[in-house]
Amino acid sequence: MQQLASKRGLEGRRPALGDITNSEITHSHNDGNKAGGKPALIRGMACVPQQHLAKQTFTDPSLIDSQMFHDKKRRDWVDVDAMNLDDPQACSSYAMAIFQHLRESEVTNRANAAYLEHFQTDVNSKMRAILIDWLVEVAEEYKLCADTLYLTVNYIDRFLSLYPVQRSQLQLVGVVCMWIAAKYEEIYPPNVTDFCYITDNTYSKEQMVQMEETILKRLSYELTVPTAKTFLRRLLQVCNPDELLHYLSNYLTELSLLDHSTAMVFLPSEVAAASVYLANLMLKRVPWDGTLRHYSGYCPSDINNCVCALGQLHTVIAGNVQLASIREKYAHPRFQAVSRIAGVPGLSQILA
Template identity: 35%
Template sequence: MPQASEANNPQCRSFGKEPSITEKDDCLHIKRSPSSPQGGPKKRSAFEDLTNAKQGQDQVSKKKAGKVVGKKTQKSVIAQETLKNEENNLKSTEPKAPLEHQDNAGVQKKPKRPVPTEEKAADVDKSVDPKLPDYDEVDEENLKDPFLNAIYVNDIFNYMKEREKQFVLKGYMEKQPDLNIEMRGILVDWMVEVQENFELNHETLYLAVKLVDHYLALTVCMRETLQLLGSTAILIAAKFDERCPPCVDDFLYICDDAYQREELLSMEVNILRTLKFDINIPVAYRFLRRYAKCARANLETLTLARYICELTLQEYEFIWESASKLAASCLLLALKMKELGGWTPTLEHYTGYHVTDLHSLLRRLNLLLYSKPDEKLKAVRYKYAHKVFFEVAKIPPIDVLKLEDQLKVDT
């Protein structure tokens, strides 16, 4: 549990003050969690070397007496069995060879067939099962790992996409007489600092921002309680997602003791009652990690997509975008910025979005990268400019005309 001290807690600053971020790498604390770019410890099966691959090959080799069969791929073995079945079927139809072509034992000799190559074996496989899917089965390799829930992963994300329809946000700022869009951006920028300094999961940050937006869409809030709303939203999200969430005193400390303990607890109850205790809101970060796995993107490409997605948290005009569509568009833009191709049939299958469905949002995200950063909103750009995050914030965006040419090719 973090202690309320100058050494272990984020810098105290009031909501109205400009955030102070020093560029000292020695004092920078970066999250080392499974959701961070560095990743968590890699899992492996304890019996990964004990397979029955060699046993199947030995059975094939025993059928050919007197011959030594080397290591073959699974496709080659299937091709040989298919050809052997074809030979057995043709025995009754082939004419017998003359006597001079028989050996002393009276056994008819047959011409040897060449062993099929990998390409021929692949053709034989297609002829055996012509209904092969045109996308990759990305979860087959994880079926034996119970911690990855590969059996239920498609059902889980289909359920999350259905829940998105229950949390559609609309513009609410016109209903807030004492707030404006700039104040919301400054609040989210401060929340990014809190997430990084407390070393919280990124899912916690995304959920906290969602809680703030959904609460403001239903309740009028004054500017003097806006920071209290943000810190309480992080507290609720941390209880929902973290193993060891920060305590109440930590959040009072980061607010520079501007609020009392009773005020924070009262705000917590108020948020939960307003949202009817339904806080399992789908966030873009979870979809983004799933889609990056389906694309088999490397860590740097995923981090670039995370940077684009996290920038949208501060922008009010992205609040009504669905989490799954936003995650898919951020990944597609990252793939294009890294020149790693475009939307594949595999991504279309697992995301449920055609490439043309993402074009409009893709253009807006690219313009967001092109726009001049606000001097008051530095936390996200400074965070992803660090070498731990591969300095993805320094990657230039795609030229607008070049992006339009690429989108024409996609259609």
């Protein structure tokens, strides 16, 4: 037993752990205490000139009265991430870095804004809106999560920016993009037979698989992209909304998927911020505050155009019989019937 202990090293530790553990500092610290000397940290500091120590330590703004330079008394936003430090899944320590990366990624993973006008010859914005309206029904039928729907639209727009499609194949492109998104996002995605069935077997399994290969190659297999739902989830986390604001913001953001100009002109993060702003206006609340400005990165003036576009789209969809899937979806009591909330009259004058 003594030989085994000696092989394992001090205090039963395996010698091999010394290669991956800062054991030298630990041992020197313990040895210093046993000998009655100074701990390693203090002995190390004794080697630093006093004038250098004073300059480095006591002029550090983070150590003066324990106040950081972004003093809470002077800022107008709430540090929501600090409230979630005990939750490892919230990634609070680097959440801001994650969303900064997503802001950069949303720019590089955009479709060509003019693909319907300058590239596609047999597909127009009305056909695209009808396709997405139908895909909303498909997502409801198979109980797919919202992220699957948003990814589907992203894949459709990016693919149509790169590959000319006949109108007879547009439904195939849409349903295959949803199949890809479902396999990416869902725990139990519908299989190829389910998606063939939802098209009344207009397309065969072989056509589905062939189109899937074509889409994936054109997208260079880049399927991880931020959507408006990604940024909306973050903003709703920081503003602590009630159910009305939560569902109304989601409704307005989902409406943006139907409109080609809104989806192409504005970044997903802009659409998410504008949806929260407009939802607050529709509920007659303060539309924006310091916390939303800090976490979104947008001032009200930055998103005014997007807010106006969403307001106009909300008015148009309210009276559109053909594109009714999203409106009927959010008219359900489980969504607090937010699609029945009236828009803001004179929105452009309010934002001017």
